[in-house]
Amino acid sequence: MPQPPPFEHLKNLIVMAIADGSFSEDEVNFLSERCVAMGLDEHAFRDALQAALDDDVAIRLPQAADAQDALLGDLIRMMAADGHLDEQEKQLFALAAAKMGIDDTRLHHLIDELVR
Numbered sequence: 001m002p003q004p005p006p007f008e009h010l011k012n013l014i015v016m017a018i019a020d021g022s023f024s025e026d027e028v029n030f031l032s033e034r035c036v037a038m039g040l041d042e043h044a045f046r047d048a049l050q051a052a053l054d055d056d057v058a059i060r061l062p063q064a065a066d067a068q069d070a071l072l073g074d075l076i077r078m079m080a081a082d083g084h085l086d087e088q089e090k091q092l093f094a095l096a097a098a099k100m101g102i103d104d105t106r107l108h109h110l111i112d113e114l115v116r
Contacts, residue, residue: 006038007048012059012071014052016078016093020086030081034074059092061100068100069110076114 013034017027035045051057062068075096079089097107 006040007044008060009071009074010035010038010040010044010048011052011057013074013078014049015057015059016075016089017081018052019088019092020084021088022082024082026083027078027081030078059096061096068102069106072097072100072102072107072110073114076111 010031013031017023017031031045035041040048062071072093075093079085079093
């Protein structure tokens with residue numbers, strides 16, 4: 001499944017990771033794995049972290065359906081990385097899905113694919 005531009009995708013994941021006000025070791029490990037998978041180095045990670053910590057940061061939503069699915073899938077994985085689904089994370093995910101126009105059927109299909 002194609003990914004959105006790697007830097008923006010990573011920044012979106014960091015925004016989700018810090019949505020609950022903490023940054024666990026499991027979340028850092030997941031982000032590190034995604035960096036490697038996307039071909040990003042530690043400088044890109046640092047830049048994405050700095051950008052995500054900016055007060056005006058927001059998740060940038062892709063337009064293409066496959067990129068939306070990739071983002072939502074990784075947001076779900078990011079939410080689950082620390083073993084706790086925080087209310088702020090769930091709200092951020094729901095808002096992102098709604099703004100991308102993701103219907104319940106598509107969302108359930110994506111979740112079903114992830115748990116397989």
